[in-house]
Amino acid sequence: MKARQAPMSEQSPLDLAGDDPFGPHNLPYGVFTTADEPGRRKVGVRIGNHVLDAGAAAAALGSPYAALLGGPGLDPLLAAGRTAWHDVRRALTAWVTVPAHRATVEPLLIPLPAVTMRLPYTVADYVDFYASEHHAANVGQIFRPGGEPLTPNWKHLPIGYHGRSGTVVVSGTDVVRPSGQRKAPADPAPVFGPSVKLDIEAEVGFVVGVPSAQGHPVPLAAFRDHVFGVSLLNDWSARDIQAWEYVPLGPFLGKSFATSVSAWVTPLEALDAARTAPPARDVPVLPYLDDTAEEEPGGFDLRISVAVNGQVVAEPPFASMYWTAAQQLAQMTVNGASLRTGDLYGSGTVSGPEPHQRGSLLELTWNGRDALELPTGRRTFLADGDEVTMTAWAPGPDGVRIGLGEVTGRIVPAPR
Template sequence: MPEGSPFPVQNLPYGVFSPPGGDARVGVAIGEQVLDISAIWAGTPLGADLATGSLNRFLRRGRGEWAYVRRRLLELLTGTEQRRLVEAHLHPLDRVRLQLPFEVADYVDFYASEAHATNLGRIFRPDGDPLLPNWRHLPVGYHGRAGTVVVSGTPVRRPSGQRRGADGAAPDFGPTRRLDIEAEVGFVVGAPSRLGEPVPVGDFADHVFGVVLVNDWSARDIQSWEYQPLGPFLGKSFATSVSPWVVPLEALEQARLPVAAQDPPPLPYLEEKEPWGLDLRLEVRLNDAVVSRPPFRDLYWSPAQLLAHLTANGASLRTGDLYASGTVSGRLPEERGSLIELTWSGRDPLRLPDGSLRTFLEDGDTVTLTATAPGADGVRIGFGEVTGTVVS
């Protein structure tokens, strides 16, 4: 295995791949290869659930089965007794086609980074409190569009919509002029819940299988005209890119830490008894130039608190639900996870290594998000990439 690989044996992220001339099936990434785990359990009910173009049937099996499969894979990949079985079902990553790893049931996006919310508040409300009164009391979020969640590598077509007219003029309709990114982390629900029964903070790991990277593309001019009073709509629903690999929660035990102190203390249903903050280091590249390194560890609300709030009214979880953190930003300018923050709404353009300037994305621009986290045995594990290129 290459040194520094994002996919050491301590990771084993799950994805869906198609080998040359073959049908889609579930695999795990190991080094520069993918292991066809549907073949490992061929002839069993588990194998049938893995020999599909989606993780959903496996996710539905629940936490006990997720743990069993991971233990067995670790035995196979670190032992020598069944090396031939493993080697027979390894495929080079550069020869397979990666697909959307799960069927997205519902999609919810949150607004859980205090630095991001503060930056936007200062941009849009320079004479007022940057945080609205509810922000430190509950995780603010909105329901997105599951049907436009796409796998990394899918081109992102510049969306059209209504845009506010200049100096109070009537709005017009056309392609967005302020296409932006949002560097986020997403959480994939495996085990469903019953309608009417909230999921407590402490049951987070019983329902969430793993973590993906998310780029929630945003048309800022469309969004700013339409969002009052009901919030994001067409400015957000045209594309949300996710990474092809789902890193299981079990691989992230070494990354767990408490979230920052919350003031005021959260209401009882949001009190976290065990830490579910995560020490993830994100990186944003625009046309191969690193423009930001957002720290997920600074998130104000933890992923467990987000799930508890999402279901607090009795909304049920479904296998394949995806919810995301919202833009991850840190306190420093170089840690901002969106262009609207990095350029302060276009006031301070970014200068790229080729000398070109960017306020928002141009056609042909490619954005790539990556992340790493501490793993077992002192290694760092990766999440792969989520990338997208803007087309007109």
């Protein structure tokens, strides 16, 4: 789609306020289509409330990165590696900030409402972790009252499960209420039907670019060499199905029906100012997970908001996560498992120490004991028609904010 160039009397889309969270200090990547070319996917970069057709800009400016940006997805860029990621980002920054490029770039800017965002890369594998001590302790108190909240292994390794990459969907995709077996403790036998405890999990997803060879673990120090960027992630969870099925092998159908990710991938380089030290650990870890000597802080200061039907119900702080993304990557590969371009791994539910910082309805309602009061009615778990939206921002350079693309999904009824 060729967007009309703005007349001289109109403000250019490139003339953004200095505090715009999607200014040139951010530049997240996505993939979009337009109404006039619905079958043609293009790589885009968000700038303010517009999308730059990055492939067309690269071609028009004679960029050597046209091959990385001119295809239907981010896969070639993800696989290109850290040096290319830095160089492409530097070029894009110049394209949207240097006045000499305006005449070329402005006609290639498309308003966000005029595009349809697509899943931006091919999801190779999906792994989800359980890395918030506050979340794990809350879950332990809910299901093991009076017992030890954390399992004996929890502070020795990042616990995770292997999910289903084929049901990762882009923000805005409806989520069909899953059906399966469920059995309450007092029920004599399991029953089959739609989940009645459909939940959310506010998470951050990490997108792998450069693969690794099977049999070669990825050390902590190589995190930036393999991980391209981050996206918000909602790991929808059917708690009643999960509770009945998970012993002894863990999550399965209670998780695999859908995982929503943002349409935008924020490059790690945009989050340099948001790096922060993780919480102090009171249990020594084995050498492959020991990050005390790492030069770069392992945590990220990301401020997440969770809204149900437009009302904010939680504000989980990602800086409170016990296990870092680098430790999760090291754990995921320490047995020799290989990485592939497009691998996605989730942080696990982000929860903080305060009640309003809990990143799941399981915690917010204490497994249905304490209902939330919303304009659309009382909720313990999600009702059909509910829409969940997660947004986030991070501290950026010179006091600006880095916006992370939202992830949203609406619950539709189970098929009859």
